[in-house]
Amino acid sequence: MFFGILVLVGAVTVAIVVFRGSEDEQFVRAAGEIEAVARTLGEGDRLGPRTIEGMAFEEVSREHGVVFFQRGLVAELDPYGYAWSPRSDPARIFDGVEPSGDPVAHTFDHLHGAFYSWKGTH
Template structure:
């Protein structure tokens, strides 16, 4: 019973650590939001830009499709993640039938603040 309690405590600590890291990244992103928005406004439709730093944050790729600018930070298990700026509303609706690569991606967006969303693509 004591071992089971230890496993539960360890699992709870791991979940709390993951949530803290995620929330810390989002706070950092939102702290840079003004600079990132200025940059996003200058990205032309269809642009696909390579690695760069914007607002003190590193991104592997930045692209604009249908008015949505996606800031890809990286990939986990072949699934890209990052943030999106979408001043015209829900980016999932705007990008519903856009193919981003040879591999189909299902896009998931979670509203953060204003026109900013967290973004995850899954294959």
């Protein structure tokens, strides 16, 4: 009986992991709709909380041509999420420039096309 329950729990766990996919994979699948939102923002625009293709964002903003899709804060301090940067790697754009004058060190990892995962660290 115990072995059967253990196998069932293991199978359910594997199914959840496989079918849910990673957050980055979910983001790439939703990239078309997310890019459509990014293209509508003007420089300096900020949008409050919203859900796009099932992904919740606390804020969407455009600075220096880069659109930030903030998912949340780590330890209530450091922002994280995604960035859309069709011109070039956002790390180059923000080299020596702080978005919004916020004293945060930003890191970007390329995901797909013009999309990057993004983290800020105080």
